[in-house]
Amino acid sequence: MNQAPAPAPSPANPRAVPSREIRPSPRRYNRGGRPPGRGGMRPGSTARRIQRILRRPTSMPMHANRAADYYPEQPAENVVRIVPLGGVEEVGRNMVAVDVNGDIFVFDVGFHFKEEDDAPGADYSLPNTAYLEKNKERVRAVIITHGHLDHIGGIPFLMARFGNPPIYTRNLTSIMIQRRQEEYPDVPKPEINIVEPGQSITIAHTKMKFFPVTHSIPDSMGVSLTTPYGNVVLSGDLKLDHQDNIPSEREVTTWGELAKDKNLFFIADSTNAEREGFSIPEKRVQQTLDEIIKTVSSRLIIGTFASQFERMMSIIESAEKYGKKIVTEGRSIKNNIEIAERAGLLKIDKSTIIPAQDISNYPPDKLVLLCTGAQGEEFAALMRIATKQHKYIQFNERDTVVLSSSVIPGNEVSVQKLKDNLYRNKVTIIHYRSSDVHSTGHGNTGELVWINKQVNAKFFMPGYGYYSMTASHAKAVEQAGRPRESIIIADNGSVIDIIDGETLNVHKQKVPSTPLIVDGFNIGNRQEVVMRDRQSLAKDGMFVIIASVNLKTGKLRKSPDIISRGFIYLRESQNLLNEARILIKKTVEDSTHNMNPIDLDYVKNNLTDVMAGFLFARTNKAPMGVFGVVCSNAMHPRIVLSVGNFFFSIFSALVGFLHLQRRSLSSSSFLSARAWARRS
CATH class of the missing domain: 3.10.20.580 (Ubiquitin-like (UB roll))
Structure with a gap:
């Protein structure tokens, strides 16, 4: 039998054996059937391999074969579902959904400032709302616990995604939300309802009541949501007002009232759960600052967080009491003072606050400068003064600078640069390690354990913090007597079902929790x-x-x-x-x-x-x-x-x-x- 001639080699058939009569194509091919490159490898493969090995950041894994997103069915009537969408693997980006009686209630809509190492050029990260978007016809309300950006910052970006439900919050927080909405005129304005501590309201089929908590901003509150099997209690950010580790009468009354209820599930702040004992009460800080304002006989410059409303208002009131003028430097401080006045929380004479260009009209001992930038931010007021870049204010060796803040982890280098620049100006510096000029807005473990015992819920989930913080919180309450099986340490996207008020079931799969990124004009998944x-x-x-x-x-x-x-x-x-x-x-x-x-x-x-x-x-x-x-x-x-x-x-x-x-x-x-x- 005659055999057919052997086929010629080609890209489609690279292993064919060529006959002697067939000449190679002018465009040569190597053993892999491709044009000559490097050892038969596909052109560009080395570069791509180098990039895969050297450039891939550990914090940003690849998801080539990503599984389908998980969206659980609506829970049965005998199930109370808790879904933390943000804030339990980080400090910030707070959002929790509670699904009960066929309705979903969302608690807080915060954001998180992105670190440059994690997401260069991005502005903020937001909670992933895909789960809420899938169920937006059942989202009945958003409850905001207080006015810090890690609890309200996502409102302009996210509310429309899950149906623009009405917001329930206290007066100061409502003003801060409205003020922030003014910066986004193209975004629909939310419906905001004002609630007060001790008030109970019914939304759809669910009753909830609100109670006051101590934090670094006025009008902070916690929420107790009624279910057929007991209450779901969310603390928001909080600490205890105490004297020598003994809670104040107001705290005893507030938490004592909650203790009378049948509480099913408790979510509490874990931000300072790695610190033992009790935090310094804010009243002691205010007393220390009041004494400094009274006794310092030179110009006084105080650097603090603009979000510390209570302290900021206390400083202004003390300065007015001792006949001193206040100069405010920093956009956020100016805004928050205006908000505090609008909310009726700060009432001072209009002549107390003067512009920076008028400081030469007053003796130095009659001036208190309230500035942003205690964390060493490059363009904040305090750093600009320290580096001689401020138009009207220059330091001299007679000045006293109070750094009324602690060092936030990650800001150590910038704070050190600020201190170095201050010392170069030969000013006197008072900081939190030398005097009680700063207190956190979050409770230490002694406070958290006391609160946990008061609420005495059947199940407990530490929230509002990195995993190390929530784990420390869980360990502290377990050592104080809470059964280990009643504690759940959740991740963002965890789906937690409480069945018949007795059984805790955590789904194996999680709802989408990859943060949304605000990057210029774009908002979307990373x-x-x-x-x-x-x-x-x-x-x-x-x-x-x-x-x-x-x-x-x-x-x-x-x-x-x-x-x-x-x-x-x-x-x-x-x-x-x-x-x-x-x-x-x-x-x-x-x-x-x-x-x-x-x-x-x-x-x-x-x-x-x-x-x-x-x-x-x-x-x-x-x-x-x-x-x-x-x-x-x-x-x-x-x-x-x-x-x-x-x-x-x-x-x-x-x-x-x-x-x-x-x-x-x-x-x-x-x-x-x-x-x-x-x-x-």
């Missing part, structure tokens, strides 16, 4: 590729190559252009650049040898492969590479596409790089940008 690119730019910089190829000969028309940003300093790296240009020329011309027509994509991929390996071998760094190959024949259709893609890549990379250099946009920046966008 875009891992974008964030990885920004991290790569921040770590190793960018290396751009522009190679102009003669379409007919495949040769370089001129020496390639090279741009470097954040990678190497070109003037001091001439040897590296010369080697790079030689390698680029050789790679391009080898890639185009016997190629007709020239495949620009193949040339670019091969160039990417070779240059990524070269740069890493020479510098031990993996910069983001942007490689453009353009041809001299302007009429070739692929040229237009390549040039367009190239400049688009350059633009995208530069925008991302510049994004790294900015700080989070202020609200005014958002407004001006939005207005510019509308005009354009």
Whole structure:
């Protein structure tokens, strides 16, 4: 029998045995059936492998085979469901959903300022509301416990996603929500209902009552929500008002009333659960500051958090009492003073607060400057004064500076820089380690254990904190006598069912909890590729190559252009650049040898492969590479596409790089940008 001739090798059949009469194609192929690259590997594979190994941040895992999102069915009538959507794996981004009687109630809608290391250029992260969006027809209300941004900051971004339900909160918090909404005029205004401590209301089929809690901002409250099997109690952020570790009469009365109820499930603040004993009461701090304001015979500068309403108002009232003028420096302090006056919490003479340009009209011992920036923020008022960048205020050696704040973890370096600059100005410094000038707004374990015993709920979930904080809280209450099986340490997205008021069931799967990112004008799930690119730019910089190829000969028309940003300093790296240009020329011309027509994509991929390996071998760094190959024949259709893609890549990379250099946009920046966008 005659055999058919052997088939010729081709990309579709790379293992075919060629006959002697068949010549290889002018466009050569290697053993893998691809144009010649590096050892049969797909062009670009080395670069991609280097990037996968070196650039992938541990905090941002890849999800190539992500499982389908989990959305549990509506719970049965005998089930009370708790779903923490944020705030139990971090401090901030607080949101908890309670599903009872066929209705869903949402507690707090906060945000979290993003660290640059985690998400470069992003402004905030928000709770993932996909679960609420799937069930938005059952969301009846949002209850806000107090006015700090980690509890109200997400309202302008998220409320419309799950149906804009009505908000229930206290007076000061409502004013702060409205003030924040003014910064987002295109967002629908929420319906806000004012409630008071001791008041009970019924929403849909569910009754709830509100009780006061002690925190660093007035009008803070907790909530007790009635279910057929007992109450679900949420504390919000809190501490105890106490004297020598003995709770005040108001605290005993408030928590004693809750103790009379049948409480099923308790969620409590864990922020300071890693600290033993009792926190310093705010009254002691106010007394210390009052004494300092009274006795200091020079100009006094106090740096504090603008969110510390109680302390800020106490400082202003003390200054007025001793006949001193107040100068407020910092946008957030000015705003919060205005809000406190609008809420009727601060009543002072209009002449007490003066502008900074008028300080020369008063003797130094009659001036108290209230400033933001105690955490060493670069552009805050205190740092600008310390670095002699303030227009009206300069330090002198007779000044006294009070840092009425502790050091937030992660801010140690910036606070140290602030202290160094203050000492260079030879001022006297009083801080929380030398005097009782700061107290936290969150209770220590002694307070948390006392509160837990008062509520005496059947089940307990520590909330509002990182895992180490919630675990410490759980350990403390267990050591105080609570059964271990009654404690649940949840993650964001956990689905916790209480069946018949007796059995605790935690679903194996979680609802979507990946944070939403506010990034400029965009709000959405974390875009891992974008964030990885920004991290790569921040770590190793960018290396751009522009190679102009003669379409007919495949040769370089001129020496390639090279741009470097954040990678190497070109003037001091001439040897590296010369080697790079030689390698680029050789790679391009080898890639185009016997190629007709020239495949620009193949040339670019091969160039990417070779240059990524070269740069890493020479510098031990993996910069983001942007490689453009353009041809001299302007009429070739692929040229237009390549040039367009190239400049688009350059633009995208530069925008991302510049994004790294900015700080989070202020609200005014958002407004001006939005207005510019509308005009354009």
